Amino acid sequence: MTWSAETLARAHDIIARYxxxxxxxxxxxxIAMREDGRLTDDGMRQVAELTGLTPAQVQSVASFYVMxxxxxxxxxxxxxxxxxxxFLLGADDVLxxxxxxxxxxxxxxxxxxxxxxxxxxxxxxxxxxxxVNFELVEGxxxxxxxxxxxxxRNAKPDVINADELQTLFGGRRSFDWAIKEENGAxxxxxxxxxxxxxxxxxxPLEPGRRPMSNSQPAPLEGGTS
Amino acid sequence: xNQTLVLFRRMTDYPADSHxxxxxxxxxxYEQARVALGKTxxxxxxxVKSSGLIGxxxxxxxxxxxxxxxxxxxxxxxxxxxxxxxxxxxxxxQLLERDPHQMIEGMIIAAVANExxxxxxxxxxxxxxxxxxxxxxxxxxYERGYLGPNVMGTGYHLDITVHLGAGAxxxxxxxxxxxxxxxxxxxxxxxxxxxxxxxxxxxxPTIVNNVETxxxxxHIVERGIDWYRDLGHDVDTGTFLFSISGHVxxxxxxxxxxxxxxxxLIYDVAGGIRSDNELKAWVPGGAxxxxxxxxxxxxLQITKxxxxxxxxxxxxxxxxxxxxxxxxxxxxxxxxRFFAEESCGQCTPCREGTTWLDMILRRMLDGxxxxxxxxxxYDVSDNISVGVGWPPKQTTICPLGPSAVSAVKSxxxxxxxxxxxxxxxxxxxxxxxxxxxx
Numbered sequence: 001m002t003w004s005a006e007t008l009a010r011a012h013d014i015i016a017r018y019x020x021x022x023x024x025x026x027x028x029x030x031i032a033m034r035e036d037g038r039l040t041d042d043g044m045r046q047v048a049e050l051t052g053l054t055p056a057q058v059q060s061v062a063s064f065y066v067m068x069x070x071x072x073x074x075x076x077x078x079x080x081x082x083x084x085x086x087f088l089l090g091a092d093d094v095l096x097x098x099x100x101x102x103x104x105x106x107x108x109x110x111x112x113x114x115x116x117x118x119x120x121x122x123x124x125x126x127x128x129x130x131x132v133n134f135e136l137v138e139g140x141x142x143x144x145x146x147x148x149x150x151x152x153r154n155a156k157p158d159v160i161n162a163d164e165l166q167t168l169f170g171g172r173r174s175f176d177w178a179i180k181e182e183n184g185a186x187x188x189x190x191x192x193x194x195x196x197x198x199x200x201x202x203x204p205l206e207p208g209r210r211p212m213s214n215s216q217p218a219p220l221e222g223g224t225s
Numbered sequence: 226x227n228q229t230l231v232l233f234r235r236m237t238d239y240p241a242d243s244h245x246x247x248x249x250x251x252x253x254x255y256e257q258a259r260v261a262l263g264k265t266x267x268x269x270x271x272x273v274k275s276s277g278l279i280g281x282x283x284x285x286x287x288x289x290x291x292x293x294x295x296x297x298x299x300x301x302x303x304x305x306x307x308x309x310x311x312x313x314x315x316x317x318x319q320l321l322e323r324d325p326h327q328m329i330e331g332m333i334i335a336a337v338a339n340e341x342x343x344x345x346x347x348x349x350x351x352x353x354x355x356x357x358x359x360x361x362x363x364x365x366x367y368e369r370g371y372l373g374p375n376v377m378g379t380g381y382h383l384d385i386t387v388h389l390g391a392g393a394x395x396x397x398x399x400x401x402x403x404x405x406x407x408x409x410x411x412x413x414x415x416x417x418x419x420x421x422x423x424x425x426x427x428x429x430p431t432i433v434n435n436v437e438t439x440x441x442x443x444h445i446v447e448r449g450i451d452w453y454r455d456l457g458h459d460v461d462t463g464t465f466l467f468s469i470s471g472h473v474x475x476x477x478x479x480x481x482x483x484x485x486x487x488x489x490l491i492y493d494v495a496g497g498i499r500s501d502n503e504l505k506a507w508v509p510g511g512a513x514x515x516x517x518x519x520x521x522x523x524x525l526q527i528t529k530x531x532x533x534x535x536x537x538x539x540x541x542x543x544x545x546x547x548x549x550x551x552x553x554x555x556x557x558x559x560x561x562r563f564f565a566e567e568s569c570g571q572c573t574p575c576r577e578g579t580t581w582l583d584m585i586l587r588r589m590l591d592g593x594x595x596x597x598x599x600x601x602x603y604d605v606s607d608n609i610s611v612g613v614g615w616p617p618k619q620t621t622i623c624p625l626g627p628s629a630v631s632a633v634k635s636x637x638x639x640x641x642x643x644x645x646x647x648x649x650x651x652x653x654x655x656x657x658x659x660x661x662x663x
């Protein structure tokens with residue numbers, strides 16, 4: 001199986017940005033994840049061919065970084081931060097709530113939802129925090145985390161938009177996000193243009209697909225806006 | 226206490242669009258890049274050297290000195306380190322999301338100063354939103370001629386590429402970052418010989434600077450050395466971004482001068498401890514820094530030299546505050562676990578040592594601690610960082626291993642009775658019942 005002409009063209013554009021094509025391994029691995037939903041042997045072979053490496057060399061790179069997933073992660077990968085600042089404010093309870101609501105233990109996934117603990121995600125001022133397909137939600141509680149999982153199961157959004165998640169389930173933020181974003185993630189890999197983002201459907205969700213409580217985000221207290 | 230807004234000025238005054246090129250230009254943007262394009266390498270290196278600008282990535286080295294070491298071979302590269310991953314640190318995220326053009330202008334200045342025509346911004350994989358904002362800003366800058374083959378009509382050529390990491394703290398270490406950018410495992414390189422200024426990206430001379438460091442440059446060029454030095458305190462020039470988190474009422478990023486006290490920072494700036502609890506300890510400069518405690522350190526001035534000589538460091542500016550309810554063994558375990566998970570595995574003392582430190586702390590928490598465990602913690606720490614002193618000695622290629630020792634050293638130094646309580650007989654449960662391995 002090989003990539004489409006369009007995907008290959010995109011890959012070649014990325015390779016052209018670097019003085020040596022080997023440097024394109026990391027962005028191309030994300031493209032491989034987008035193509036197959038996870039990192040497959042075929043995907044790694046394709047990356048090897050494009051970058052002039054052996055498949056073993058590509059695999060050695062891929063296996064070093066936690067965001068390259070060779071196992072299926074479902075449609076939504078929920079990464080709950082468990083490092084010190086989040087831990088001090090109850091991250092373990094949030095992780096357990098996510099595991100229970102999803103019925104998936106950390107490190108595993110079903111067809112829809114993957115759960116994992118993450119090391120510091122840089123949201124310490126809005127602890128405890130998590131990522132859904134690497135889009136940030138800050139100021140979580142175990143209750144809100146549970147609602148979020150139920151919402152993912154019921155509403156099945158095609159695009160994960162951080163502003164939407166933060167409004168529905170988040171609380172205190174590290175700083176004022178200030179700017180609304182249209183784009184979001186379309187799979188369990190970072191939403192960055194070369195590997196695909198999608199505009200968020202701004203149509204309101206149908207009634208009944210709303211979360212149980214629909215509160216506003218808590219006012220921002222600390223930090224510079 | 227008011228902030229001293231320099232890097233955070235535009236996003237504070239214009240929260241809705243501080244990230245756009247139009248707003249950036251309207252507030253004087255890219256004028257300093259034009260000034261820099263008219264200067265020589267020597268002039269710019271001298272300017273940054275005399276400004277006293279210290280790299281904000283955590284190691285605390287003079288940015289101008291770093292530039293002056295750049296070897297003469299060309300091409301040379303500029304790499305901006307946006308792999309912010311030190312637990313407690315979230316300042317670069319704010320700079321990347323809210324004022325990306327400030328950094329891009331700083332990159333133009335750094336590129337001119339170092340005769341660089343190809344630059345990279347390495348942003349951690351968990352920051353797709355900051356990466357989108359920066360990419361958008363880079364596109365805008367290309368469209369309007371601030372980047373590309375003819376920067377601002379001067380004939381200077383500069384390309385910038387945004388590169389996304391994939392979840393590895395160690396890539397914040399500059400030589401690991403370069404390996405990662407070359408499409409390799411993010412394993413640090415041995416220094417010497419692989420100092421980036423001489424043998425960096427593709428073994429060519431390379432400048433690696435942190436996002437905050439680079440974002441300071443337009444302001445230094447604009448307002449000069451005297452202004453920049455006056456902003457600061459003694460040898461700690463300029464402002465400093467503090468990321469405050471944990472058990473405080475008002476966590477967040479704050480832009481402040483050096484020289485205030487920890488008491489002012491925690492109780493005034495950050496609003497004090499939640500529920501007006503007692504302060505128990507704080508991490509003064511990111512997870513790698515040894516802890517401070519109120520009985521000894523609360524009225525110390527926050528400067529690089531005072532912090533260094535008091536047994537810790539300002540590092541990345543991350544202040545993690547812990548109140549009286551904190552179980553210090555659990556806090557130490559959580560800090561150590563981070564380093565155990567993020568060890569790249571090259572060096573045995575770090576790969577094995579951090580894992581063992583974590584296992585010992587975890588069995589103490591699980592009720593399986595042994596009487597010898599505190600000595601064992603010290604012994605393993607000593608294998609990673611001989612003497613368990615400060616500044617830490619290193620048996621490894623990079624400082625990650627010794628960083629894990631900081632929390633253990635602090636636990637043993639300040640909270641030994643609490644740690645002993647964890648392993649006292651009263652807390653012990655037979656391992657077979659707990660299902661805990663040795």
